[in-house]
Amino acid sequence: MPAENGALVQSSTGHASPPKHHAVVVPWPGQGHINPLLHLSRTLASKHGFSITFVNLDFTHRLLLKSLQKEALVEQAAQASPDTATAASAAPLDIKFVSIPCDIPAEASGTSDVPGLCATVVNSGPAFERLLRDLRPRPTCIISDIFVGHSQDAANKLGIPRVAFWTQSASCFDAHLAAARGLLPAEWEEGKLIDCIAGAPPLRFKDLPGFVQPYKEPDFMFNFCVQPFTRLQEAHCVLMNSFEAMEGKALQAIMQEMPGCRVYTVGPILPPDCFSGKKLSNSAFNRTPGFWAEDYSCLQWLDSQQEGSVLYVSFGSIALLTEEELHEFALGLEATGFPVLWVLRPGVLEDGGQMTLTPGFQDRTQGRMYIIDWAPQLHVLAHPSVGAFFTHAGWNSTLEGVSQGKPLLGFPYFADQMLNCRCIQDLWGNGLALERHGEGLLTRAIVETKSRTLMSDAKLRGTALLLRDGARQAILSTEQGSSTSDLQCFVEYLSLKSLK
Incomplete structure (x- = not known):
């Protein structure tokens, strides 16, 4: 049902005791950034007892509201189903969806204006800080997209551990890191290839992530995308949506390049059924x-x-x-x-x-x-x-x-x-x-x-x-080094930090 601020509450916890962690989860306002953080939130809530406050901007919240309400109806039908597996998967999770004001019109139905979205993210910092101050119980951590830089400012001010979440590949992470450290050429030489990006083949200029391609005079988007990589030491750790069998070389290089930063590889962040080799059921976990x-x-x-x-x-x-x-x-x-x-x-x-x-x-x-x-x-x-x-x-x-x-x-x-x-x-x-x-x-x-x-x-x-x-293997295996194991290590690390 709608909360006072127009948020949808996807309702309550079934835990006998208070959840171990209250995580505030903040995506960059695009569908491709929201999805993995929502899948991660469901996993943390269902398997690790987290209470989640999922924060969207008003306009993305409105766009998702109808889908969430539709999901709730499907879940009710699943709970009434004689199929116990489906009914169990539909058990309510402690995930609350809230929104903060933004300057995107109410009639917006999605946008390809990426610079406009980024400017809106920058301007939403004060509203996010107010939300954090008012939340009860007090958040034990913030899990936010690397590109939501203002979340680090709020975390520092309020003394809340912030976890930086990377939605793209490890190689792309390393490309941003190279740009932040000035390792990319300021001018492009025709025919020259870039070979300093770990875990990637030699790259042409046009193969680089578009917003960090070298500029003589960096623009707003270059600065928006690169600046968070100059502040990663402020985050308590980084969660990476990748896996070793695919990007082991890039992941290893990142850990060597950032020895003071904990990196947990927890991907692919998808519903568990995606790794079953079967058609997906209509459970809540499999709908985004x-x-x-x-x-x-x-x-x-x-x-x-x-x-x-x-x-x-x-x-x-x-x-x-x-x-x-x-x-x-x-x-x-x-x-x-x-x-x-x-x-x-x-x-x-x-x-x-x-x-x-x-x-x-x-x-x-x-x-x-x-x-x-x-x-x-x-x-x-x-x-x-x-x-x-x-x-x-x-x-x-x-x-x-x-x-x-x-x-x-x-x-x-x-x-x-x-x-x-x-x-x-x-x-x-x-x-x-x-x-x-x-x-x-x-x-x-x-x-x-x-x-x-x-x-x-x-x-x-x-x-x-x-x-x-x-x-x-990364998701289903319990061997050391798998993504499932790294997620467990991340949860244990958060628990240790909260005891200090």
């Missing part, structure tokens, strides 16, 4: 509140397709396409002859125009091209009919595809996605990449050719399955 309503009808369509036959296409919550790119994608995907599940969210066109496909396209592809606004991606990738994933290569989507053993075809838009694509193709070997600019520029012929290779290449598929097995 989103900015757009998930269309579950696509799962029935997938049920009608042959195993491994479907190419799943989705470019995330922020990426934009030009009208020309949309048409090249459509014609290239049509030419493959594969069944295709294609997510085209509202507002995906760069100019904000009305989305239209080429004349006759829908008639020609009827029955084998299923187009929806937004998909329950975790369920889709776990479906046996899906053979491969055509993605923008954001880190969440990359990990979700890796955890299901799907080969990846990356078409990067911004931020970390170029680096992820380079690693997918040239380091991990579990997929291919398209170029947005320069050589290999997007055409229908390239879309068709690379999609066909992705769906048929045995080496790509074999490597993808090996990475999947590494992800499963």
Whole structure:
């Protein structure tokens, strides 16, 4: 039910004694940053007895409110179900969702204005500090996105331990660290490759994370992204959404570069069912509140397709396409002859125009091209009919595809996605990449050719399955060094800090 500040309370604890920790969790206000912290919050609440206060800005809170209310109805139905496994998974968690004011209009329905979002985050610092002062019981820690820098200021002022959470790859973390330490060249020499990023292949200028590419005069976004890496020593530790089998070299380098900072590798941060090798159930853990309503009808369509036959296409919550790119994608995907599940969210066109496909396209592809606004991606990738994933290569989507053993075809838009694509193709070997600019520029012929290779290449598929097995071992294994073990060590570390 709504709280006084418009927050949704997803209701109460079932613990006989007070929870061990009260964690205030603060994501950067984008879907791809909210999701992993929500999955982490559910794990901490269900397995480690945490009480969670999950803090969104007003506009993201409004966008998620409907999804959370819908979830509550599904959970009530699950609790009444004779399926005891489903009913047990729907047990209420001690997670309270609250919001703080922001200057984004109430009618906003998601945004691709990343600099605008970052400016809003900076301006929300005073409201966040007021919220912290008023919270009861007093928070025992703050777990916040590295890019929510004001949370460190509030933590320092109020004497609350802050845990920095990194939503992207370890290699991308090291790229930001290199930028913060001035290790990237101030000017670019044509043809020169950058080889100082741990756990990444030699990189071209355009492979670097977009906001930290070298500038003669750093702009607002460069400073916003780099400054938090000059203050990591103020955080009590860093949680990394990755795993050793995939990024061991980068993770080891980061720990050597920051000897005074504790780093816990706890990824892939996904619901436990994602590592079962089976279709996902409809439990609360397997549903993620989103900015757009998930269309579950696509799962029935997938049920009608042959195993491994479907190419799943989705470019995330922020990426934009030009009208020309949309048409090249459509014609290239049509030419493959594969069944295709294609997510085209509202507002995906760069100019904000009305989305239209080429004349006759829908008639020609009827029955084998299923187009929806937004998909329950975790369920889709776990479906046996899906053979491969055509993605923008954001880190969440990359990990979700890796955890299901799907080969990846990356078409990067911004931020970390170029680096992820380079690693997918040239380091991990579990997929291919398209170029947005320069050589290999997007055409229908390239879309068709690379999609066909992705769906048929045995080496790509074999490597993808090996990475999947590494992800499963990191989460399901109790051996020292696994992600599950690191999460347990993190909880024990917090407990020791709270006793001092």
